[in-house]
Amino acid sequence: MVEEAKQYIIVKLGEDPYGIEIKYIESIIVMQKITRVPKAQSYFKGVINLRGEIVPVLSLRKKLGFDEVEDTHATRIIIVRLEEQGAAIGIIVDEVKEVISLAGSDISKLNYDDKNDKATYSLGIGKFGDHLINILNISAMAEQDKQN
């Protein structure tokens, strides 16, 4: 069975490319003034004002366990919304590269250990030309932080 190709936005942390499925992405904005929220999870940088909506912003670097770097002019916040009417969440990345199409057959699932939660953030590795792209499981990342 051939799965339909999906579109992904390629973002970079340092030199490493990551893919985020395009259907979750609402917009990509430049860095904003972020208001710190005391005692929040360490990877949450705080909240921003997105056209009147308060949106929490997390650092993808910290979430994935990397060291933080200084913001540059290429730093972007990717606004994702998992449900149509649901709350938005902002993800800070070093750079946004391009949009690519990957068929399901281009993505190989990882055999990961359930206990390693960093690995659950990955949906698999996509092959695009010579590059290997780590496809991020955005919903798993967000669900983990959802509080009831």
Add this chain to the structure above:
Amino acid sequence: MDVSQYLEIFIDETKEHLQSLNEHLLILEKEPDNENTINEIFRAAHSLKGMAGTMGYKRMQRLTHDMENVFSEVRGGNMKVSSELVDILFRGLDALENYLANILESTEEGTEDNEDIINALNNILKGGVGGSQETETKVATNTATANIVAQATKDDKHKYKNIKLEEHEINAIKKANDMGLNVVGLTVYIQESCVLKGARAFMVNRTLEEHGEIIKLDPSAQDLEDENYDLDYSAFVITKDTPEILAKAAANVSEVKEVVADIYQLSEVDKAIVTASNEAMKKQKAKSGKVPTAKKSVKQVVNRSVRVDIEKLDVLMNLVSELIIAKNGLISVSSESDIMLDSAYHEQIEYLERITTNLHESVMKTRMVPIESVVNRFPRMIRDLTKKLNKNMELYMTGEDTELDRTVIDEIGDPLMHLLRNAADHGLESNEEREKVGKNPVGSIFLDAYQEGNNVVIEVRDDGAGINVDKIRNKAIDKGSITEEQAERMSDKDIIDLLFQPSFSTAEEVSDVSGRGVGLDVVKTKIEALGGEIEAKTKLGEGTNFIIRLPLTLAIIQALMVNIGTEKYALPLGSIQTVENILISSIKKAQGKEVINLRGNIIPIIHLNQILDCEKLEVAEEEDANELLVVIVKKGERYAGIVVDKLIGQQEIVIKSIGKYIKCPKIISGATILGNGEVALILDVNTLV
């Protein structure tokens, strides 16, 4: 026919009718001869039956029908209102409420037939009517005469001929005749299978109005619309056209079985009446010379209120919030540049500010609902509890017209119910005990609501035994919640506050009504979630009083903006008492805590920058190193002093949720957007006190 579009209206109106039935049944139980009440009950039950039938809820219709029969007997004076009867009727209402709940969930009424209630109703009906032979014959003769009337009219389908006209209507007919217009009487027969008789009648009338003017409808336009008629109704139309044209036009409306029409002739008696009164009318006639418009007499009294979906109000409220943010933006832009110097600009900004404030108030008011819609079910509940607990008690309510935001109203019902149940079950002593201590054996529970400044206060009070503070103290020690040492030091008030701790029930026995250990803490949580607070006051032997304070509005508040370190925070103005400059040297240590003595009050000092992990503001520290800026906040009877670095000023802010993804401490109650687009967090200082 698809009736789903009417479902919402059906649900709303059914709720209203059920509530009205509940209230009036309670009155009826106390005043069995109150004619207005029984009429009101009958009317509500009748409408309910009609609506349920229209929507195809057969079980609901059947139950209301049987209840209506009982009401009808009571109205006719053939049946006495007894406590048992009211019990069964209440059970019937509960069953109807269950149907409604099912409909709300699945649009289906469910499969519960409630046979037992219907049987009980029918038994009562049999007993009541059979009990007196006389009434039975009376009913029989009544139906007999009714039959004769029916017989008489049956032969003649022109029912309109038997309708008695009012004087002004006769007048109108006469004038029409004088002007050479036809007055046509019609009787319209609707098909038996018609589902929406009201709508059909409306369509027929509209058709008739195209040809002329309707001067009388029998039954009235309102009754037709409410479907309070059988399958036929009559109309009088002033028209240029012939009766045949009208009849044909009306018969063209679908689901109309038959229309009979003819020129209507005034009887001699009618004519005489008119001539008698015409003298007085002549002047007027000379002035206008016009046929009185039929619309005037047909026009129904229009209700001056509109049903609005709460979501639409939410959208409106959001837009107002946006507007206020935009206004704040304008102000902050102007204060940064030289525009401020332009006085005309300044005036306009002030004008805009007034408008937004008024707009906010108006929108807020439309969202306000009288608390009545929540509390009006309580008398019924207390009646049930009286039976269940075998304690006589009365509920006295005041301030039912006090208004609260709709979102608060929706949430406040459960906590209040809980407090009332508590008062009934634990608060009030048994009737015998009350008599022993010389109290009125019938216990009293009070529910008072009133506005106090920017808050609405709701008090739930009983004249029962009060809370035994020592009992709670001992129990808390037994449970290990506090140590004996702590208990020594705690004031009575502190002890009473323990009641609001999770799983702390003082009832010795767990009863069906309350006392399962989930109670006051849930009430407290809920009220705090609404931005309110609750406290308890009690006097042994005299009763207990639970006082709930709720904010009038949730979305937009006045706040004091402050700097803590480099960050801006908003403190709700409502909880702030004063702002003081305190010498660092005047801060004392007590039990390891920093306190100050402010005009006789010992107030603990809280360093917000430590709680919020803020960076220290180095420069400012240098300037006023010997003084601290302290915001004094008050919660109930207690104070706390909060150290801030700088005051920015007072501002109207819009409260926004911070979302569910980010974890934030309890002290942060939300966020707001400042004039410059930045986000500032709102601190719920009450959590610190």
